Amino acid sequence: xxxxxxxxxxxxxxxxxxxxxxxxxxxxxxxxxxxxxxxxxxxxxxxxxxxxxxxxxxxxxxxxxxxxxxxxxxxxxxxxxxxxxxxxxxxxxxxxxxxxxxxxxxxxxxxxxxxxxxxxxxxxxxxxxxxxxxxxxxxxxxxxxxxxxxxxxxxxxxxxxxxxx
Ligand SMILES: *[C@@H]1O[C@H](CO)[C@@H](O)[C@H](O)[C@H]1NC(C)=O
Ligand SMILES: *[C@@H]1O[C@H](CO)[C@@H](O)[C@H](O)[C@H]1NC(C)=O
Numbered sequence: 001x002x003x004x005x006x007x008x009x010x011x012x013x014x015x016x017x018x019x020x021x022x023x024x025x026x027x028x029x030x031x032x033x034x035x036x037x038x039x040x041x042x043x044x045x046x047x048x049x050x051x052x053x054x055x056x057x058x059x060x061x062x063x064x065x066x067x068x069x070x071x072x073x074x075x076x077x078x079x080x081x082x083x084x085x086x087x088x089x090x091x092x093x094x095x096x097x098x099x100x101x102x103x104x105x106x107x108x109x110x111x112x113x114x115x116x117x118x119x120x121x122x123x124x125x126x127x128x129x130x131x132x133x134x135x136x137x138x139x140x141x142x143x144x145x146x147x148x149x150x151x152x153x154x155x156x157x158x159x160x161x162x163x164x165x
Contacts, residue, residue, distance in 0.1 A: 029120035
């Protein structure tokens with residue numbers, strides 16, 4: 001009996017040791033701060049040939065994300081109200097251009113910890129801010145102020161660049 005137990009307990013010890021060891025290997029890299037559950041942010045969105053001003057009203061407890069978007073030198077404001085059940089209402093209220101579109105997005109709105117599991121790439125300066133930089137699934141590059149942990153910039157794989165103000 002005892003001869004068969006020994007190799008087994010050794011194996012269990014090794015597994016436990018590895019389990020305890022493995023999380024500590026990766027904790028040296030900084031991780032992105034979770035988003036506050038409710039906030040308002042002013043952003044500038046830069047994509048090829050379009051510069052837009054964007055007010056983001058993030059409201060996780062109520063499952064909604066409201067973007068108010070305005071092109072440079074254009075009076076027409078676009079509202080994009082996204083619900084966590086996947087329904088988005090994109091509309092304008094300007095008399096010259098009134099319309100509403102209902103879209104369905106399978107993933108819903110971004111979770112407060114949506115950058116969890118991102119790969120740390122190191123530090124980089126963005127304008128006057130020293131930032132930690134992460135990349136996630138070749139989809140997004142995320143820049144966060146090293147000291148305040150405030151997001152400074154994020155770039156989507158499509159080339160769309162968002163800057164916080
Ligand atoms: C917008 O993006 C282009 C191309 O990536 C870049 O050359 C330009 O400096 C950016 N503009 C701003 C205001 O960040
Ligand atoms: C999602 O929620 C919004 C707000 O309550 C509602 O207007 C919309 O119809 C819902 N969509 C679905 C598919 O249930």
